[in-house]
Amino acid sequence: MNDFSANDGKRRPRINDTHVNLSHGSGGKAMRDLIADVFVGAFDNPSLSALEDQAVFDLKQLGTHGERLAFTTDTYVVDPLFFPGGDIGHLAVNGTVNDLAMSGARPLYLSCGVVLEEGLPIETLRRVVESMRQAALAAGVQIVTGDTKVVERGSADKLFINTAGIGVVPAGINISASRAQPGDAVIINGTLGDHGAAILIARGQLALQAEVPSDCQPLHELVAAMLRACPDIHCLRDATRGGLATVLNEFAQSSQVGIRLQEQTLPLREDVKGACEILGLDPLYLANEGKLVAVVPGEAVEAVLAAMRALPAGRDAACVGRVVAAPRGAVILETGFGGERVVDMLVGEQLPRIC
Amino acid sequence: MNDFSANDGKRRPRINDTHVNLSHGSGGKAMRDLIADVFVGAFDNPSLSALEDQAVFDLKQLGTHGERLAFTTDTYVVDPLFFPGGDIGHLAVNGTVNDLAMSGARPLYLSCGVVLEEGLPIETLRRVVESMRQAALAAGVQIVTGDTKVVERGSADKLFINTAGIGVVPAGINISASRAQPGDAVIINGTLGDHGAAILIARGQLALQAEVPSDCQPLHELVAAMLRACPDIHCLRDATRGGLATVLNEFAQSSQVGIRLQEQTLPLREDVKGACEILGLDPLYLANEGKLVAVVPGEAVEAVLAAMRALPAGRDAACVGRVVAAPRGAVILETGFGGERVVDMLVGEQLPRIC
Incomplete structure (x- = not known):
């Protein structure tokens, strides 16, 4: 699959389209230009610019002293996209950061899969991506891999975002819904x-x-x-x-x-x-x-x-x-x-x- | 967020609903019953039954000799859901398995985030989940964490699936789109x-x-x-x-x-x-x-x-x-x-x- 990193990460065309169209999900040039312009610039990091269909990390950097890896996913379909105190972009980053955090993990890397409805204003997408960028920066996580799909008008409502996340749980932490006991x-x-x-x-x-x-x-x-x-x-x-x-x-x-x-x-x-x-x-x-x-x-x-x-x-x-x-x-x-x-x-x- | 593992994994209610309704995305009892019945039974594995909002793995089990971690995501919106040779469920597992494999990684764990349209026949969902189960079994991967969202009729087309995946790249493998050279x-x-x-x-x-x-x-x-x-x-x-x-x-x-x-x-x-x-x-x-x-x-x-x-x-x-x-x-x-x-x-x- 073609993902956010499937482009050269150097040239950053500024697309002229004002609205999402089906060619933005084609796997071809329009999709790559959308991704390079809207996503890669915002989420810029070495993994994303590495030009591959997957992000790859040194396991040793993650931990060698009893640490564990946490892995989670959530799709965001909030309506409306923008609301007081945030938007779907903030939600998509913070929600998955929080799911990792609840295991005691330090959140590290997020993926980002978007479903765009044909006709979505590109400016709306830019605003949401900018929120994701800010939220990722604030939370200290990197959005390292992604995917873009476009469906025909009426087949989705504007914009859905899935973020999966990985993080590292320090040794000695053992949090579980099954550990509550009388006296707690x-x-x-x-x-x-x-x-x-x-x-x-x-x-x-x-x-x-x-x-x-x-x-x-x-x-x-x-x-x-x-x-x-x-x-x-x-x-x-x-x-x-x-x-x-x-x-x-x-x-x-x-x-x-x-x-x-x-x-x-x-x-x-x-x-x-x-x-x-x-x-x-x-x-x-x-x-x-x-x-x-x-x-x-x-x-x-x-x-x-x-x-x-x-x-x-x-x-x-x-x-x-x-x-x-x-x-x-x-x-x-x-x-x-x-x-x-x-x-x-x-x-x-x-x-x-x-x- | 409530995910596939956010249920007790022991009682497996058989839901009586014939079609997806908004309460199946509520975070409440109807959602948990849907997940327990349709997903947890099919994808049964220790991580999923661990009752938490994220799957957690021992890093040491993944590798201690120079291995690297690969991480990827894809959303599947194929239309029609079923086609000769497969369906959206096979696609969602194999597509992400393949994105991991293209880095040389051994695929290990998948997440599964679904967006369901209100009114989707539960039987359709069961068929797709069964395909995912079979595909995961065939590929030797486990679906360890998930998320379910339901949107109103007309706000999505039947069923979208996001799978993210992680795998381990053996030491010494260095595959990249930038390594082609004359003579290859x-x-x-x-x-x-x-x-x-x-x-x-x-x-x-x-x-x-x-x-x-x-x-x-x-x-x-x-x-x-x-x-x-x-x-x-x-x-x-x-x-x-x-x-x-x-x-x-x-x-x-x-x-x-x-x-x-x-x-x-x-x-x-x-x-x-x-x-x-x-x-x-x-x-x-x-x-x-x-x-x-x-x-x-x-x-x-x-x-x-x-x-x-x-x-x-x-x-x-x-x-x-x-x-x-x-x-x-x-x-x-x-x-x-x-x-x-x-x-x-x-x-x-x-x-x-x-x-």
Whole structure:
């Protein structure tokens, strides 16, 4: 397959087309010019300019002392492409960076596969690629290999992006959804549901004066700081589609433990809370794009929270619950009024194309 | 993000839905049931059942003696999904296996990111996933991590698949599009254009009695045999979109050499030749999905051809051209009648959504 690196990486033609057409996916000259102009210039790095259909790295550089390799993938179909606080390009880089980070890995290399709809303005593509470039730079990762497909008008909605990623997990880190145990504490790094609310408002489905920015951000430096404070973090996952409730149900089921949440400890923006009340949405299920959920040994809570709060991405970090022996596999919310209710997996769809 | 491994991997609910709906992309219960039923059962392996959002491997197992890691990605949007000789599932596995193989790598692990259109029959998805399972088994790779997105009816055409892949390049292999030099020979492993013709006929765009099967197949074992015969293979690339002409132009430009092809040596199926004549298509530009182009030192030609012909994927291997000093960056076809013409990069689109 012809990929981003399948061009000479030296001549950078500036294409004159204003919109994507089918020849941009042909494998021929138009595709190579699009890639050379739009992608290679933005993502410039030695692997991408090496002219091959795959990026190749020295294994020894990755680690020789018990490190492990992490590998993940995500496709992004968010609608609209641009929203307060980010766009599909930021999302595509940060989402995959975060999936790597949740294993404790240092994210290193990303791939980028795009599906373009015929007729997409080239300027839109340039904006998205520029966001990817900035996000990759900010996260310290390189986009080293890619692929471009074009489909006829009406066969895709504007632009979809897949990013796969690889990273290196330091020796001695053992994070898994199955390691939660009674006595552990549940920690999150900030307010819930910002991304979901941002998309909802950006779609015009909610007539709100306020503009809620997405929380889209990379979390690997926060994770590294948390691991320095407590190398024995038990579980870690980013609360994207399905929100906090979904992640906690995954932890409870995989670890066969109960999890009790304290409602009054959950950080929520006032405008997100308002939007949820108006629309009957539960912020526990709203998507986030810069929030993680950690399960840590009870005695490590203060050290982990202190480490988190020292970084912008962890400024609003809070301990929101605890792991208990029973009921196994269930998540219970303790409400402000002394009551409690089961927080189940999301059934049905709350908000399609959120990421 | 919730991925294929984000489920308990033990209970395998059989979903009752007959068609994909938006809740299958929600991050909630419907998505997890779809993944557990359709994907995890088919792709079953320890990494996928490890319940995490990323697959993690011991770096030491990958190599400690100068091996390198290869990383690639491709999105598949072929239309129709099913065609003689294969389907989008075979393509998604073999295409990425081949991109890894072209660096000399042993393909190891694949990711799988799908975009599903609301309303897609679940049975169609099952058939495609079964093809991916079979192709992965045949190629000796594991599909270790994944992602599922669902978009509204009309926002995508049925099903798109992205696969990224990683593999290990043995020490001492140094394949690159920039290594062709005068005196080298150009070798291909069989008939040209079969995949392009198969898709064309499957679309009903050509009323032919004959059914041409796609050549979709994995090529890594063929490459391994070629490297045993000649560890110093200079260039290697699979001739997919854009066909043989595109790959040779890439080699000629990257290496700053000329390439001369002998028309009468090019292997062509009679029915593909006929289809091209009727439609005015040039088989040099038609897509292949199981054909590679190698540039090898002149003295190694016979050894490489012998090694190739010993395997089914190389049965029709042939030396089709030679590398010359000039004209730099150009590909020249010597016709059967003593004439010659320049074979340029493809301009415009010959056949959209071929892969």
